[in-house]
Amino acid sequence: MKFCQTTFKTILLTILVIFFTGCFDSPDEFVSPTWDVDVNIPITKKEYSLLELVEQDSSFLKSSQDPSNLGLIYFGDTQFVSTIKIENQLKLKSLHTNTTHLLGNVKVNVPLPTATNIKVEEWTENVTNGSSQLFPEQEGNVTIDIPGIETVEKIFLEKGELKFVIFNNLPVNITLRGIAIRNKVDKSIIAERSNSVNDWVKIRKFTIDSVSFPELQNVEITNELEYVGTIYSIGSNGEEVIIPNDGGTTILALFDKLVISSATAPLPSQYLEFSNSVSLDDSTQIEHALIKNGSANITVNNNMDVNLHATVNFQNLLDPDQNPFSLNIPLNRNELAKNIEIESLTDWTISSNNPGELTSDLVYTIQVVTDSTGELSTISKNDSISFDFNFGGLSFKSFTGRFKPTTFEINESSFDINYGDFDDQLKFGSIDFKGAKVKLNLQTSADLKFALNGNLSSSNGNESHTITLENILLPSENSTNIDLTELVNGYTNDLPNTFTMAGSGILNPLFETGTISSLDSIFGSMNFEIPLNVGISGASFLDTLSIDLGEVNEDDFERVNYGEITFSVENGIPVGIKFKATVLDSNYNAVLSLPTIYNEKEYLEIPNPQVSSDGEVLQVGLIEQTLQLYNEDVIKFIKNPYMQISFSFATTNSANQNVKFRTSNKINFSVKANASYR
Incomplete structure (x- = not known):
């Protein structure tokens, strides 16, 4: 729009200077006549093109x-x-996970079985070891101690098997009836067989047989047991037999396949191992990431009545020396809330197991070994050890993988467009630019894309307009063009000169795999282009100029009686201009209006050219006008230092249709003048 200011001022000043200097360039021996003399001034021509204007303010x-x-x-x-x-x-957001692992089946030291001998005298009458005699029919009840699991005080058996191996060291057959195995102290039954014929156990003389209890379930077993039952023998059928010196019945109790849910005993070492993971995020996947900031906290609870050692091994969390992170944690029996703090994870690494693979977890394995001290302890399969992992404030120096789309704020930035003095001096009713745009030339040093969202605002100090930026993808092969039509149009009186951009960005909006660093950035420029494809109505322009007529002799002006200037204009610039001027004294008071009253016109006019529907100049506008001045007005002009020029203009065509200003647009004018002087 600066073309209006420069071109119009130049035209008007040229006209006036030609009139006041060209008319009175007197001969060397100028003699004032005593009668009026008419002087004709040769025609002066000038051509201005908008190309000159662009070259002057490139x-x-x-x-x-x-x-x-x-x-x-x-x-x-x-x-x-x-x-x-x-x-x-x-x-990443703070990571948290906890895991609890039950001890499971309890292991105890099971001693070698010890045999129990039932002497023949304990259940018979008139039968003696080491004798040769008749063995009469006999039946006797026995209650004898048998060894339990001597290495424990007690265990609770979830399931298991008990087998009795029985040696009949007698010369007669025997039958075991109503067998029951019970705890000695409280007489609670562990296993039994009914006293029915089908459950009797028959053992031939001098042979070994066995009886099994294959389904022991949910029973408590102590280290002191009793065998209770009845032994029957039909005898030797009247024949004399030899009774061995150690004659009797030997019982060997064998426990097998024990599933122990709890035990009170000096326990052997219990071992358990389990694996789990800490999820990094619902979608972020890492191949290799170097940690910038972060900390870790591990809290352990030992819900067991034994001392133990826990070893935590992370597969893909590496310390600054690139060693997989390993932590040994000793715990006393029933020790709770033991806390291990890693204050800084700076320069630690999260890595997948193999190049090219992605992981979204920190995978760890925990091994727990209880101490075997010989001390009495009570443990249960439901006893547990728990770990609580917290990773806080994790940020990365570098990241290779698939980072989840992450929104971040973009600080507001503002910049001004300088229209020069023109913006202060131009007033208009409405202005309508067409094809205004801004080119975003933004790049990023990262190997991942970004999306920009936000607002681009314009303001002239009194009004403001805003457009929305949505999902502008960076980097792009070409500049991103944004239509500024809504941003620069619709203003009254003043053009927008301040532009502000604010909003947010999205890191990796396409959820792609790549590499990014905390040192990466988004950078570049914005190229504003506001074409002079514009419609203007009700516009005015006001400017004050210093009058400089060069070396003109003021005495010559005293002799001026009358003068007039006629100018012809061929306007190829698609705007019609009306302008007038006011001469000001040194205090900026008005002393002379141009055109003067006696010219019977309010303004000088440069006509519109004919313009096509798409804003191109088809035919220049033509006009010829004459301006008259008398002696006293010439004096006012030359003796005062300032002139205020007021333009009013509008673009060609109705309804403020947009027109195009091109460097090829030109304006031609010619000036001729005549004057009379005394």
Whole structure:
């Protein structure tokens, strides 16, 4: 729009200077006549093109080199965008997981079985070891102690098997009836067989047999047991037999396949191992990530009545020396809330097991070994050890993998467009630019894409407009063009000169695999292009100029009686202009209006050219006008230092249709003048 200011001021000043200097360039021996003399001034011609205007102010006014809009003039400005640094955007929310592992089946030391001997005298009458005699029919009840599991005080058996191996060391057959095995102290039954014929156990003389209790379930077994039952023998059928010196019945109790749910005993070492993981995020997957900041906290609870050692091994969490993180934790019996703090994870690494693989977990294995001290302890299969893992404030120096789409804020940045004095002096009813745009030339040093969202706002100090930026993907092969039509149009009186961008970004919006660093950034520039494809109505422009007529002799003006200037204009610039001027004294008071009252016109006019429907100049506008001045007005002009020029203009065509200003647009004018002097 600066073309209005420069071109119009130049035209008007040229006209006035030609009139006041060209008319009175007197001969060397000038003699004032005593009668009026008419003087005719040769015709002066001048051509101005908008190309000259662009070349004079190439810092902001530019012309398009695009063949489709060749020579179209536009306001052009490049603003560098404040660098958007990644810094701490590579971060994960705090990670937390806990795991509890039950001890499971309890292991105890099971001693070698010990045989129990039932002497024949304990259940018979008139039968003696080491004798040769008749063995009469006999039946006797026995209650004898048998060894339990001597290495424990007691165990609770979830399931298991008990087998009795029985040696009949007698010369007669025997039958075991109503067998029961019970705890000696409280007489609670562990296993039994009924006293029915089907459950009797018959053992031939001098042979070994066995009886099994294969389904021991949910019973408590102590270290002191009793065998209770009846032994029957039909005898030797009247024959004399030899009774061995150690004659009797030997019983060997064998426990097998024990599933122990609890035990009170000096326990052997219990061993358990389990694996689990800490989930990094619902979607982030890592191949290799170097930690910038972070800490870890592990809390352990030993819910067992034994001392133990727990070893935690992380497979893919590596310390600064690239060793897999391993932690040995000793715990006393029933020790709770033992806390292990790792204050800094700086320069630690999270890595997948193999190059090219991605992981979303910190995988760990825990091994627990209880101490075997010989001390009495009570443990249960439901006893447990629990671990609570917390990883806080994790951010990364570098990251290779698939980082989940992450939103981050972009600080507000503002920049101004300088229209020069023109913006202060131009007032308008409405202005409508067409094809205004901004080119976003933004790049990133990261190997991942970004999406920008937010608002781009404009303001002229009194009004503001905003457009929304949505999912602008970076980097892109070409510049991103944003339509600024809504942002620059619709203003009254003043053009927008301040632009503000604010919003947010999305890291890795396409959820791709790549590499990014906390040192990476988004950088680049914004190229504003506001083409002079514009419709203007009700516009006015006011400027004050210093009058400089060069070396003109003021005495010559004293002799001026009358003068007039006639100018012809061929206007190829698609705007119609009406302008007038006011001469001001040194205090900026008005002393003379141009055109003067006696010219019977309010303004001088440069006509509209004929313009096509798409804003191109088809035919120049033509006009010829004459301006008259008398002696006293010439004096006012020359003796006062300032002139205020007021333009009013509108673009060609009805309804403020947009027109195109090109470097090829020209305005031609010619001036001729005549004067009379005394």
